[in-house]
Amino acid sequence: MWSRLLTLCIILSLVAAAAWALWPRPISVETASIATGSLVVTVDEDGTSRISEVFHVSAPILGRLKRIGLHVGDAVTQGQTLASMEPVAPGLLDERTRRIAEAAVQAAAAGVTMAEAGLAQARATDTFAQEDLERSILLSERGLVSTQALQRARLAAETAQQSMDAAEATLQMHRQQLQSAQAALIQGDAPTAGPCCVNVMAPVTGRVLAVFSESEQVLQAAAPLMDIGDPDLLEIQVDVLSSDAVRIVRGARASIVDWGGAPFRAEVDQIDPIATTRVSALGIDEQRTRVTLRLLDGPETRTGLGHGYRVTAQIVVWEAAEVVLVPLGALFRTDADWSVFVIEDGTARLRTLSLGQRNGESAEVKDGLAVGETVIMHPGDTLADGGSVVAEQ
Known part of the structure; x- marks a missing residue:
């Protein structure tokens, strides 16, 4: 009898252990509490810093440049x-060039x-045609010439006049070509006595951004x-997608980050009215529009930032102070x-849910x-509606 009770107890213990092992346990989940707060929606794009007014200095004359000491x-x-x-x-012209110019x-x-x-011939033809037209008119008034013959005389006179005009234009063209050919034979004279050099002055106070011709040369x-x-x-x-550009307005505030220092403020100064096609890193054609930002903070906030440096611009397109917010990590799609x-x-x-703006x-x-x-963050595939859960500590 005692052996039967012991066997029964062992069987009941095994059944209880199996039931406890197979009993569904609550899933441990990460949670977040829904609250109100401010929401700022921005367009984030890479941009380039540039000096707003760059002055290109060029040589004012044909001459020999003295070596530039600026760097x-x-x-x-x-x-x-x-x-x-x-x-x-x-x-001076060399022999070959001179002969070519003389031949020209x-x-x-x-x-x-x-x-x-050709002009003389055209004038003679025009004179004859005009006289013939006058004779044809007189004979036509007397009824000695048909109307058709009079029309032919008028056509011949008009054609002769146009031929003479074309001959005059042709003569003028050849005279201009002769002047151009003669100009190619003009030899350079020796420099006249006067000031040694022409100085090139700085048009503005600033710094040298580039030197294109440093050594002495002509x-x-x-x-x-x-x-x-x-x-x-x-x-x-900043070059932004055209779909983002339509949401940006002049005067919108922006922040410049990821340039190597602390963020500083800016605002939208200009939005180009045209877009250009750019190819993305994935090989996709994109329509992008250039947006220019004016900096609001002084130069001391961006020490070291120079012309042509890469930055990241965050342009505000929407913001609200008190809205109900849900973390993006809690959201997922069910159908649409x-x-x-x-x-x-x-x-x-x-x-x-019904959602509005998001960042x-x-x-x-x-x-x-x-x-x-309380919502569940990053829900897994094993979680289903009605499932038992426990929040992680």
């Missing part, structure tokens, strides 16, 4: 001498002669010498709707959640 980063003041150039005469002159002169002969007029600008007068240029799991008495309940952290709840309710 990139050097400070200059308005009116300071940047470079000196010694005027030089145009180069002879050909142009022959063209003028031919055009003059430069043509308008050849680039250097770029000058004031590093304190910076602005930010946004949903969350709400904890009610230790049980997960599926709730469909990278939170979303505005328009309907479906109340302040103080």
